């Protein structure tokens with residue numbers, strides 16, 4: 155057999171995803187690669203602890219705690235990185251590339267922060283870095299951007315790309331739970347980490363949006379440039395009020411390709427309930443894309459979990475193997491990425507939802523309306539939601555028409571200073 159057709163895999167990590175890959179690749183190898191005259195073997199697996207019980211049966215001799223055993227083995231052609239985190243994963247990927255190995259990774263943090271430098275290093279070395287599993291778990295989206303939508307100028311990406319927060323928000327909407335109890339339930343079910351910050355504060359969605367907007371708009375968006383708000387501040391009554399107004403609240407990752415630059419932001423958002431995105435519930439993910447030719451397109455599926463993520467990782471391996479066997483360049487030749495300005499959040503326009511606790515007496519509304527009027531923000535609706543007779547307060551929800559973010563923030567600050575306003579309880583954006 156041609157040496158090229160005896161391909162070796164080196165696996166970095168044998169956790170949730172690594173175990174899935176270690177189980178599925180040998181099980182499906184014959185069906186996937188047999189007709190290509192190719193045999194694919196997992197030669198080495200890097201772990202931290204060789205003694206740890208594993209979810210998959212593997213020859214114990216495969217396991218190593220020495221990265222060099224994987225990264226410097228000339229019989230390993232493809233390195234699958236499923237360790238996670240920035241380091242040492244970044245160093246390992248660089249080293250694999252320098253050794254002329256193709257890389258498949260599920261690592262959103264590394265790709266979001268270091269994608270451009272890694273892709274340049276890979277191109278210079280003539281190898282590929284593939285990262286389908288880094289966004290949307292089992293949902294095919296990277297290959298869809300690279301291939302199926304390549305004729306389009308993408309205008310907008312709107313996505314629910316964090317299953318943990320979507321599960322929590324769905325519980326808050328359906329059961330009337332407050333954030334803390336919905337989070338505790340997600341943790342008990344294994345949907346949220348003991349330290350949930352990466353998910354609930356929006357970092358994970360930011361990484362994924364940086365990857366999608368960079369790829370989709372052929373530019374370089376660093377995660378630090380993405381505006382971010384998490385979901386900790388949301389209250390159960392916001393979900394009730396939003397529902398009464400015909401909206402769901404979702405942690406939306408939104409990227410817009412405008413003439414002034416790219417808008418990239420992750421924040422809780424009111425979405426009309428009839429929109430498909432508003433119906434993406436529980437741990438599911440949904441990615442809506444708008445292109446000049448294709449119009450609006452929606453991808454929906456499982457954004458995490460061993461099997462969906464393994465589906466994406468193995469698909470990347472299959473694609474690499476097919477290209478290698480056909481003698482093609484395995485590296486995807488994407489159009490050049492051109493740096494574009496990121497529109498500052500202060501310059502973004504949106505509709506807004508504001509929940510205020512105010513004194514329950516005449517003349518309050520006029521004072522609030524004046525603050526909006528002075529900054530040319532037009533109010534779409536004001537609804538008195540509930541009154542607390544004992545406290546002498548009432549709860550008001552204000553929905554605005556399109557307004558500038560900076561003007562809106564000034565208005566909210568001015569409203570908060572009014573003697574008749576005891577609290578600006580919520581300040582959320584609305585996408586129609």
Ligand SMILES: NC(=O)c1ccc[n+]([C@@H]2O[C@H](COP(=O)([O-])OP(=O)(O)OC[C@H]3O[C@@H](n4cnc5c(N)ncnc54)[C@H](OP(=O)(O)O)[C@@H]3O)[C@@H](O)[C@H]2O)c1
Pocket residue numbers: 166167168169170171172200201202203204206235236237238239242260261262287288291457458459460463
């Ligand atoms: N889990 C999902 O549903 C999912 C979905 C999409 C993408 N991803 C991405 O997939 C990647 C892996 O996630 P996971 O959930 O499988 O993680 P995980 O369960 O925590 O597994 C990590 C694995 O990496 C090994 N490891 C960690 N640090 C290491 C080090 N310094 N040296 C050697 N080995 C090390 C661990 O070894 P030990 O086993 O010995 O501790 C473990 O086997 C991450 O980038 C994640 O973001 C995961």
